[in-house]
Amino acid sequence: MAPPSRPVPNPRIVFTKRPGNGFPVVGEHISLDNTRSIDLERVLLNGGFLTKTLLLSPEPAMRERMRDPEIRSYTTTAIVGAPLVGFGLVVVLRSEKDGIKAGDHMFGMTPFEAYTLQPYIEGRVEYKESEWPAGTFDMDSLALQVVPDPQGAFPWSRYCSILGIPGLSAFAGFEAYANAQEGETIFVSSGASGVGSMVIQLAKMKGMKVIASAGTNKKVEHMKRLGADVAFNYNMSAVSDFLREHGPLDLFWDNVGGSTLEAAIEHLTVYGRIIMCGSASEYNIGLEDRHGIKNTSYIFKKRLTVQGFLIADHAAKMAPRFFSEVPALVAQGKLVSEEHLVHGIENGPAAFVDMLKGGRALGKPVIVVAEE
Amino acid sequence: MAPPSRPVPNPRIVFTKRPGNGFPVVGEHISLDNTRSIDLERVLLNGGFLTKTLLLSPEPAMRERMRDPEIRSYTTTAIVGAPLVGFGLVVVLRSEKDGIKAGDHMFGMTPFEAYTLQPYIEGRVEYKESEWPAGTFDMDSLALQVVPDPQGAFPWSRYCSILGIPGLSAFAGFEAYANAQEGETIFVSSGASGVGSMVIQLAKMKGMKVIASAGTNKKVEHMKRLGADVAFNYNMSAVSDFLREHGPLDLFWDNVGGSTLEAAIEHLTVYGRIIMCGSASEYNIGLEDRHGIKNTSYIFKKRLTVQGFLIADHAAKMAPRFFSEVPALVAQGKLVSEEHLVHGIENGPAAFVDMLKGGRALGKPVIVVAEE
Numbered sequence: 088m089a090p091p092s093r094p095v096p097n098p099r100i101v102f103t104k105r106p107g108n109g110f111p112v113v114g115e116h117i118s119l120d121n122t123r124s125i126d127l128e129r130v131l132l133n134g135g136f137l138t139k140t141l142l143l144s145p146e147p148a149m150r151e152r153m154r155d156p157e158i159r160s161y162t163t164t165a166i167v168g169a170p171l172v173g174f175g176l177v178v179v180l181r182s183e184k185d186g187i188k189a190g191d192h193m194f195g196m197t198p199f200e201a202y203t204l205q206p207y208i209e210g211r212v213e214y215k216e217s218e219w220p221a222g223t224f225d226m227d228s229l230a231l232q233v234v235p236d237p238q239g240a241f242p243w244s245r246y247c248s249i250l251g252i253p254g255l256s257a258f259a260g261f262e263a264y265a266n267a268q269e270g271e272t273i274f275v276s277s278g279a280s281g282v283g284s285m286v287i288q289l290a291k292m293k294g295m296k297v298i299a300s301a302g303t304n305k306k307v308e309h310m311k312r313l314g315a316d317v318a319f320n321y322n323m324s325a326v327s328d329f330l331r332e333h334g335p336l337d338l339f340w341d342n343v344g345g346s347t348l349e350a351a352i353e354h355l356t357v358y359g360r361i362i363m364c365g366s367a368s369e370y371n372i373g374l375e376d377r378h379g380i381k382n383t384s385y386i387f388k389k390r391l392t393v394q395g396f397l398i399a400d401h402a403a404k405m406a407p408r409f410f411s412e413v414p415a416l417v418a419q420g421k422l423v424s425e426e427h428l429v430h431g432i433e434n435g436p437a438a439f440v441d442m443l444k445g446g447r448a449l450g451k452p453v454i455v456v457a458e459e
Numbered sequence: 460m461a462p463p464s465r466p467v468p469n470p471r472i473v474f475t476k477r478p479g480n481g482f483p484v485v486g487e488h489i490s491l492d493n494t495r496s497i498d499l500e501r502v503l504l505n506g507g508f509l510t511k512t513l514l515l516s517p518e519p520a521m522r523e524r525m526r527d528p529e530i531r532s533y534t535t536t537a538i539v540g541a542p543l544v545g546f547g548l549v550v551v552l553r554s555e556k557d558g559i560k561a562g563d564h565m566f567g568m569t570p571f572e573a574y575t576l577q578p579y580i581e582g583r584v585e586y587k588e589s590e591w592p593a594g595t596f597d598m599d600s601l602a603l604q605v606v607p608d609p610q611g612a613f614p615w616s617r618y619c620s621i622l623g624i625p626g627l628s629a630f631a632g633f634e635a636y637a638n639a640q641e642g643e644t645i646f647v648s649s650g651a652s653g654v655g656s657m658v659i660q661l662a663k664m665k666g667m668k669v670i671a672s673a674g675t676n677k678k679v680e681h682m683k684r685l686g687a688d689v690a691f692n693y694n695m696s697a698v699s700d701f702l703r704e705h706g707p708l709d710l711f712w713d714n715v716g717g718s719t720l721e722a723a724i725e726h727l728t729v730y731g732r733i734i735m736c737g738s739a740s741e742y743n744i745g746l747e748d749r750h751g752i753k754n755t756s757y758i759f760k761k762r763l764t765v766q767g768f769l770i771a772d773h774a775a776k777m778a779p780r781f782f783s784e785v786p787a788l789v790a791q792g793k794l795v796s797e798e799h800l801v802h803g804i805e806n807g808p809a810a811f812v813d814m815l816k817g818g819r820a821l822g823k824p825v826i827v828v829a830e831e
Contacts, residue, residue, distance in 0.1 A: 151760075196511060230732070377754075378751070379752055381749040383716060387736060392765070393763075393764070395759040396759055397759060
């Protein structure tokens with residue numbers, strides 16, 4: 088008879104308090120809970136499967152879920168007291184579920200903890216359509232999917248950046264709304280982000296002139312390596328001045344909002360397009376304190392089209408093409424990606440807040456919870 | 460031998476000074492010039508034709524043409540010292556031009572004066588494409604066109620409202636971008652204006668619920684007569700409160716911009732649409748003093764589509780259908796229109812400024828220069 092198995096620690100990142108309008112504070116709004124453990128060999132699977140978390144992907148949509156449930160937005164709200172839930176890469180340790188076996192790698196929504204009994208219960212919102220405004224997206228509906236082993240062609244961390252939601256968002260939004268023409272000029276704000284760095288590369292593939300912005304000189308150099316024709320650090324150059332020199336713009340892919348959006352509206356050409364994918368400058372600022380955009384009359388004077396975009400509406404339709412085309416391009420080095428690996432779940436809360444603040448490190452932040 | 464003919468007075472409204480950001484002032488920026496006369500029988504036609512002005516249509520695009528030529532926008536700029544040029548209805552007195560004969564009624568761009576040798580020279584911008592930014596519209600390219608005599612089925616003044624540029628703008632923009640569905644809710648700002656009153660009626664024809672706003676109680680009653688399900692005076696009710704009660708909105712037709720646009724963005728439903736046709740609240744206010752819109756992040760959170768629209772891009776394509784369908788509906792009383800007739804060209808400058816200020820009188824302002 089084998090000796091009884093022993094529980095191992097199961098640290099988790101817990102959502103402890105809604106942060107209101109400001110940045111969440113580690114230890115106050117999101118906290119590490121080191122008190123739990125799990126018996127990996129004996130925990131009851133109940134027809135499900137047990138996963139070990141390898142990588143976690145802090146993303147802006149998680150901040151939006153921390154809002155007061157009274158405020159309507161595009162997602163359900165997170166549950167105080169439960170682990171954060173977001174995208175991650177896991178490996179299956181044990182399974183009672185058909186089609187899923189030990190050793191499978193899976194990507195999708197998962198709690199921010201070391202080990203999870205799947206499908207997860209804690210942190211999941213029991214979504215009832217009638218209880219949420221129309222158009223609310225149930226984030227927890229994004230189940231884990233088995234993903235192929237890249238066999239060393241690229242690191243697993245790509246699944247949290249160019250082969251994850253950031254890459255898919257860029258791919259689907261660009262495909263649906265960019266109407267990109269060779270020789271046109273695009274401006275990509277937050278061009279060193281997961282989404283932005285993919286948009287830069289897609290635009291170059293279409294033969295566009297690419298202008299890109301980010302918040303550090305290192306990111307500026309990175310955007311140029313990705314193919315941006317000109318790039319600038321918005322902490323060093325005024326957005327409007329830079330666009331005046333290098334525009335006008337035919338297309339603006341916006342991840343930032345606020346004063347950046349206002350400057351782009353000023354420098355869009357007639358019949359220009361804006362794809363609004365995010366407004367990172369506003370996620371941690373109350374409505375009253377945001378930058379008011381005063382030049383919206385250009386929208387009719389220049390006959391602009393502004394299209395709001397969320398990947399949730401496009402994922403089901405676009406994912407098959409994305410996963411049939413993009414991993415090969417990544418393996419061949421035709422599409423590149425950079426991740427900023429943060430080792431240890433204990434560093435996850437700080438990595439999340441750093442992501443919201445724009446981050447000084449290069450690359451899409453990825454929390455490495457465990458090596459295989 | 461007939462006695463020699465005698466010159467008659469030919470009063471005109473002259474653009475005397477650029478008004479900068481504020482409202483133009485009568486006598487300073489636009490002035491009546493009563494010093495001229497014309498010999499109607501003997502003036503040389505030079506292969507052209509002589510017209511008598513019957514009606515003139517003060518419209519917001521004329522204000523935009525008064526800007527500093529350094530400021531780019533969607534039209535060429537007006538010439539200081541020349542008569543104002545805008546839309547009007549004229550009757551031909553004499554003609555040397557094939558296809559145009561005495562007695563013809565014509566509608567189109569014409570100088571704001573009692574009599575004009577056509578094609579007009581004074582006030583016309585000699586448009587060279589290379590000298591203007593891409594997408595600039597040469598207003599003077601809109602030549603006078605012969606229009607049919609309504610034979611008493613409706614007054615000639617309809618050509619300055621529902622059968623003129625306001626009506627055509629509403630018709631073309633609604634056709635191109637509204638994607639109106641029965642049972643949806645539309646909000647029309649400046650719903651008692653020439654454009655707005657047509658949009659209300661087109662929306663009702665599509666089976667939409669219509670919310671409309673204007674600046675006087677009389678206009679509110681008028682909008683209800685046009686078919687608006689609910690209507691409000693924005694000087695009495697906060698836009699946001701009214702929309703909260705009667706929304707959410709599927710579609711917003713905006714003629715006003717600024718804080719009205721911000722309130723509508725707040726109350727649009729997911730996948731809602733905005734057609735931006737104008738921003739009347741901003742035409743006489745400098746950029747710095749405008750209302751800053753702080754809630755643009757709703758554009759991606761609600762996946763809104765915002766479409767800027769100018770009739771200049773659509774007129775050539777849409778006018779044939781418009782003129783084949785709409786006059787009959789007007790004659791049958793299925794589409795109604797109200798004009799505010801201001802008698803006498805000497806009252807034209809004040810009528811123009813009153814139009815810019817929103818006007819307290821009901822109906823599209825029309826200057827009656829002469830009866831036939």
